Amino acid sequence: MTEENITGDNVESTDPTKAGEILHSMGAEQTELTTGYYDLLNELQEQHELEADDHGYLQRIPDDDKADMLQRQKLEQATARRTEVVDELRAIAQARHEQLEARRGELHATLFSVPSEDALLRTTLASDEELEKLADAGIQAGSEGLIRAALNASIQRGRGEVTAKIFGAKPELEAAYREYQQIPADEVLERQTDPDRIERLVPEVDADRLRARPAVRPY
Numbered sequence: 001m002t003e004e005n006i007t008g009d010n011v012e013s014t015d016p017t018k019a020g021e022i023l024h025s026m027g028a029e030q031t032e033l034t035t036g037y038y039d040l041l042n043e044l045q046e047q048h049e050l051e052a053d054d055h056g057y058l059q060r061i062p063d064d065d066k067a068d069m070l071q072r073q074k075l076e077q078a079t080a081r082r083t084e085v086v087d088e089l090r091a092i093a094q095a096r097h098e099q100l101e102a103r104r105g106e107l108h109a110t111l112f113s114v115p116s117e118d119a120l121l122r123t124t125l126a127s128d129e130e131l132e133k134l135a136d137a138g139i140q141a142g143s144e145g146l147i148r149a150a151l152n153a154s155i156q157r158g159r160g161e162v163t164a165k166i167f168g169a170k171p172e173l174e175a176a177y178r179e180y181q182q183i184p185a186d187e188v189l190e191r192q193t194d195p196d197r198i199e200r201l202v203p204e205v206d207a208d209r210l211r212a213r214p215a216v217r218p219y
Contacts, residue, residue: 017179019103026096030089037085037202041209044074048212074210082202089198097189107180111173112152116145123153135162139169147173 049070061069114120123134123146131153138146147166151173154162167174184192191197 017175017182019100019107019179019182022096022099022103023182026092029092033085033088033092034202037081040081041078041205044078044210045212047074070212071207071210075205075207078205078210082205086199086202089201090193090195093193093198097193100183100189104180104183107176107183110176111180112148114145114149114152116149119143119146119149120152122146123149126153128157128159131157131159132162132165135166139166 047070119138123131126134131150134146135150135154137143138150147170151163151166153159154166167177
């Protein structure tokens with residue numbers, strides 16, 4: 001399963017599943033925000049002078065004071081943008097994880113919803129040999145309820161040969177199961193939406209980083 005993609009690594013997606021698209025979209029949006037934040041820091045570092053005012057006020061201020069004013073201006077701008085980025089990252093994580101939870105519910109119903117209590121009881125109480133026979137019977141009869149009941153039992157028991165037989169007869173169930181496995185576990189989704197964790201992903205503004213580098217003088 002993909003746990004995190006906040007750093008922007010491998011955001012290219014060729015996954016056609018809904019869950020894959022949600023995960024890719026989340027990673028791409030997060031990458032765009034964090035990249036834009038670092039681009040802003042780089043732009044601020046390259047800023048050497050305050051913007052000229054219409055009344056010539058800045059011309060009367062000592063250079064040291066102007067440098068301090070410029071540094072305060074950079075810090076205010078960078079800090080404000082950091083706050084915005086953190087808030088937007090939290091909103092993205094929350095929205096995408098709600099979508100993933102909804103998709104998990106849809107896939108769970110597709111894979112494991114068994115309308116017949118009798119079919120569920122039969123597969124639960126069946127021996128391993130009987131379970132395989134029930135899976136065969138469900139496939140031959142086209143009984144969706146019995147097939148899903150047998151699938152549920154085979155996965156819980158780790159009976160890969162029964163699971164593979166069902167997937168061979170019902171490839172749409174295999175596709176749904178593979179997508180189901182893509183979705184991170186509940187504890188991972190909770191960790192990804194933790195406000196403190198998200199804030200740590202965007203470092204506090206480093207004042208020294210914003211200081212303009214000395215201009216290179218031509219010889």
